[in-house]
Each structure stands twice: as C-alpha cells, then as structure tokens.
C-alpha cells in the first residue's frame with residue numbers, strides 16, 4: 001500500500017474521519033484502495049455532507065473502478081449508512097453481490113418501512129444463488145413479515161403460489177427461530193393457497209399448539225369447506241381448553257361463505273351458550289347468521305334476527321372509521337364532518353361509477369329497517385369506511401394509497417365495492433377492520449380472498 005493509503009487507514013483507525021476525507025482530496029490519481037477507504041470513511045461519518053461527497057466522487061469515478069471492484073460496493077455501503085436508500089438501490093445492480101450487501105439493503109428496507117422490498121430482495125438473492133446466512137437472513141425476513149402484517153405478505157408475493165414459497169421458507173428455517181407467529185404465518189399461507197395436506201402435516205409437527213394456531217388451522221379447513229374436520233379440531237381443543245369465541249366465529253364465517261344454514265345455526269347456538277356475556281360477539285355472530293338466511297332467500301328468518309337485534313338495542317356500536325391524510329387523522333361516521341357535503345357528493349360519484357361497472361347493492365347487509373328517506377344504496381354508501389374512502393378522494397383525487405381503520409367488521413357490500421373502487425380508481429386501499437387486514441389491490445382483489 002502506498003503512503004497515502006497507509007495515512008488514510010491510520011486516520012480512519014483513529015476515528016479521524018473528516019481528516020481522512022480531507023486527505024483524500026489531496027491525493028493525485030487515487031487507486032482502488034484509496035477510493036475504498038474514502039467511501040468507508042464517508043460511511044462512518046454518515047451525514048448529509050458525507051453523502052454529497054460520496055455522490056460527487058462516485059460520479060467522477062474512473063470507469064475501470066466502476067465494475068468488478070470493491071469500490072462500488074463500499075460506495076453502496078456509504079449510501080446505506082448515510083440513509084440514501086434510493087441511490088443505494090440504483091447502485092445495487094452494479095456491485096459485487098455478497099451476502100453483506102443483501103443483508104444491508106434488506107435491513108435498510110426494514111428500517112425505511114418497505115418490508116415488501118425485503119421479501120423481494122430475498123427472492124432475488126435466491127435467484128442470484130447467494131447462499132444465505134440463515135440467522136441474519138431470517139431475522140431480517142421475520143422482521144419484515146412482522147412489519148407487513150401477515151396478510152400483506154400474500155400481496156407482495158402475489159396471492160397464488162405464496163403457499164409453496166412460504167413452506168419452502170419454513171422448511172429452511174432453523175427450528176430455534178420458529179415462533180408461534182411463524183406457524184400462524186405458514187399455516188395462513190397454506191390456507192390461502194388451498195394446501196390442506198401441507199397444513200395438516202405442519203400442524204402435526206407442532207408440539208405446543210396455541211389457541212391462535214388452532215384458530216388458523218380452523219380457518220384453513222373452513223376455507224376449503226372441510227367443516228367436519230374443523231369441528232373435530234375445535235372439539236379436540238375444547239377437550240383441553242375452554243372454548244374460544246374467535247375459533248367458533250371463524251367456523252361460522254366459513255359456514256356463512258358456504259351458505260350453510262344448518263351448520264351456521266349450530267355454531268351460532270354454541271357461541272350463544274358459551275358466551276352469553278360477550279354482547280359484541282353475539283351481535284356480530286347474529287349478523288353473520290342473518291346474512292346466511294338472507295343469502296339463501298330465507299328473508300323472514302333474516303329479518304327476524306335483525307328486528308330482534310334492533311329491538312334489543314344490541315346494535316349499539318356505531319361504525320367508525322379513521323383515516324390519516326397528510327399526517328392528520330380523520331374520523332368518519334355521519335354528517336358531522338365540516339366538509340360533509342363534499343364527502344357525500346364524492347360518495348355518490350363513486351356509487352355511480354360502481355353501478356356503471358355492474359355493481360348491485362346487496363340489501364342483505366343492512367341490519368336495521370330502512371327509514372323513509374333512505375334507500376339500500378344510500379345506507380350502504382353511508383358506511384363509515386365508504387365515507388373515509390370518499391374523503392381521501394376529496395382531499396386528493398389522484399391518491400394512490402388509502403389506509404383506513406374501522407372498529408367493526410367490514411360488511412360484504414363494502415368489501416365488494418372497495419375491491420371495485422381500488423380497481424376503478426387504480427388506488428390501493430388497506431382496511432384494518434375488527435377482524436383482520438384487507439389489502440385491496442388495483443387489480444380488484446383483496447388479500448383475504450373474499451374470506452372474512
């Protein structure tokens with residue numbers, strides 16, 4: 001190493017980073033080592049000033065150093081450390097691919113709230129045939145997954161084929177890293193891809209089956225309409241534990257989706273017997289049951305339940321939605337918003353677009369008698385998440401992402417229309433309801449695969 005290189009190295013070693021950078025600019029015709037040391041010093045400094053020096057030096061870098069050398073790799077590292085993720089991304093294809101560079105970029109994605117990119121990069125890594133260091137890699141992935149929330153992973157991988165990838169990932173994971181969430185994640189993935197056999201065999205390996213794991217498996221079986229097996233699993237669980245309302249409601253949702261009146265009644269009764277004190281749970285279960293009746297044409301039974309609920313005043317919880325726009329939180333549920341008229345006008349505009357696209361409002365989702373001036377469409381369009389969506393479009397007609405939190409479960413009509421709105425307006429809509437996260441994509445699909 002030349003004298004300059006030795007000097008820079010000594011300065012860096014003694015934390016005299018600015019001096020090292022200063023020295024760099026005095027060096028005529030720096031070689032590969034000098035460039036590496038310079039970027040390394042800037043990475044350690046990590047400030048805006050260091051970042052602009054990195055950019056300046058990199059843009060004047062002699063061509064011979066641009067490829068197949070350690071220079072771009074350390075410049076990449078400097079971008080990451082200085083917090084310039086987009087420059088790092090641009091440089092990434094040009095650097096020598098080593099495990100650390102993948103790890104650094106994945107870590108940066110996680111830190112910058114872009115966990116989907118972490119998962120994509122992991123795919124890229126497999127494609128590039130980089131042997132992952134399991135521990136580091138999976139910690140980063142688990143991190144990413146917990147940031148995304150289980151359901152959104154299916155979006156980042158696409159709804160189909162996810163199950164296979166999830167199982168592959170699961171099989172490669174060191175046992176000591178597997179947590180309850182991991183099982184839930186992989187069983188969910190199997191569930192969404194209809195991989196029942198695989199789910200069964202994973203379940204059989206789990207020694208400590210928690211309520212959450214049982215519920216996920218019940219969900220998996222119910223989605224495939226394997227109700228007998230789901231009930232057996234619940235019975236098995238209840239043999240050792242007290243009944244779980246969530247587990248039973250999951251099965252009830254399955255029966256609703258299958259329009260199975262008999263099973264729905266049976267589970268509803270079980271919920272009613274076991275949890276007479278859980279008023280909200282009973283209300284939502286009653287609504288599920290009344291939806292089953294409505295969807296099978298048994299209007300009388302359906303409206304009996306609704307009237308009973310109405311009279312009992314059980315439907316007391318008002319539907320509320322919250323949405324953050326430009327960093328401010330808004331709550332929507334009625335006409336009390338100062339820009340209420342604009343919101344309702346937008347909701348109507350959206351409604352007309354929906355009808356143009358063939359949407360038919362579904363009255364079976366209305367849980368109370370209509371008032372005189374109301375129509376099925378006006379009631380459904382007044383659901384709080386619909387107003388929250390409309391409000392987002394009032395504030396920014398070209399918004400590309402909408403995030404909403406709702407206190408109740410999303411109703412079937414809102415679910416259907418939100419898929420259509422995401423498609424018509426080409427805007428991603430994420431709704432976290434009382435039950436799960438729905439990620440509505442621009443292709444008009446929801447991450448829950450219409451199972452909610």
Ligand SMILES: [Zn+2]
Pocket residue numbers: 380383410411412413414415
């Ligand atoms: Zn609704």
Ligand SMILES: [Zn+2]
Pocket residue numbers: 415437438439446447448449450451452
């Ligand atoms: Zn959904």
